[in-house]
Amino acid sequence: MAERGDEREPVVVVDGVSLRYGSGPEVLSDVGFRLARGAFAFLTGPSGAGKSSLLRLLYLAQRPSRGRLRLFGRDMAALSRRDLPRLRRRIGVVFQDFRLLDHLTATENVALPLRIAGVPEAEVRRHVPELLRWVGLAEHLETRPPLLSGGQKQRVAIARAVIGRPDLLLADEPTGNVDDAIALRLMYLFEELNKLGTTVVIATHNQSLVERFPHPRLHIGGGQVQVVA
């Protein structure tokens, strides 16, 4: 796995983790892997295999039913609600369904994590339009999501996920709605962030993307995760 600084505490430690929703069957069963600081990994597997569920665990939307999950050296089982916001601010998430706020403009959507984190407004106004221009949305800074195409929404969602330079970036099918040229551009953005030290996990069905970028894979099947170098 493309790891940097292996001697340091891994960013993600998943150890014997299982997940079930309510009293349903286990979606993930006894899963284990580690991601070091600066790692880049694809998360692959068939639809319904549990990729999104694993990501939900990693972006702290869900607690595991069993097992041990450590993020940034903190044990999830020992975390209180009060600790969660600080940890979540270190994680950038690109949701498969984008989860943009329809009543806010593209700029306001991207600025959301910065404003929540209390970043000075002058910085917000400088960085957000710059990033939106970089992802090709210079003409849509003040456009609201209902007026954007699927690909444009996806780029706004990606910009929102990376604007705070997260330590861990989790992306669920981030190139699913864009053409190949934009997909490549976005992948280069993720790689740039990775070079700066961000640990990146990208869930994707796009086999050509996985083949083009030589990063390890976490393959999910039958509730289990296999690390494929």
Add this chain to the structure above:
Amino acid sequence: MLRRRSDLPLGHDPASRFLPWLVAVMVLLAALATATVFLLRDLERQWRQDAAGTLTVQVLPAGSGSDAEADFAARVAAAVALLESTPGVAAARPLPRAEAAALLEPWLGDGALVEQLPLPALIDVRLDAELRMDLEALAARLRAAVPEATVDDHRTWMQGLIALGGTLETLGLAALALMGGALTLTVVYATRTGLAIHRDIIDLLHLVGARDAYIAAQFAGHSLRLGLAGGALGLVLAAPALGVLLMKARALEGGLLPPLAVGAAGWTTLALLPLAAALIAWATARLTVRHVLARMF
């Protein structure tokens, strides 16, 4: 507290439409209750002052004819002299016959009938607040000097009125407390509805690192604005009713009751009602959101 930028589209919620009107009605009722409480408090204060600081001495007329009239005037003068020489009496003033007749005017009119009636002489006695007066000893001395004189101590019947005024005032305050409670419950309901409607957005805000306090501040700020708008509207709507109430209270002058006013404290309280309603809405929304979110992951 009053931040305008909101990540939650609370302005489109049903609660945003009904809450200001509800607050307006509550503030209107609260304004009327507040004005009534202050008027009653003023009435009670004046009654207490009268009960503690005044008494009336009555000298009954005896017989008719010019001798009797001169004798009656001499007995009134003797009673006044005795009162003025009594320690604890600040002043004793015989009411002119015209003033005494004016007191009977509401019942007997201002015609010749009153002129012909053998009215008793009334002596308005102001007591020294610093000294305690032995009213029974005074009455005995007066009876010895002027057998037709009686002392009318206002305290006996005033106490009943004061107690009644106190009860009405308590009821007014209870009504105010109930209105505050009703407003609180309404804001709790509206806030919980808002939380349910915007559950997805709240989840997202949490996932990008928002603390409960950040989300609570948005609900609280929104409720504060609605409360202020509704409160101001309520006070404007209450103005005509308050005007009528205060006009009637002032018109009591010359009747059995003294003229009444809400006073500076009353006006200040009335002016602060919209702010109080807004603060109740702000605090309730804030606490409700914190309470509900604390149970989420």
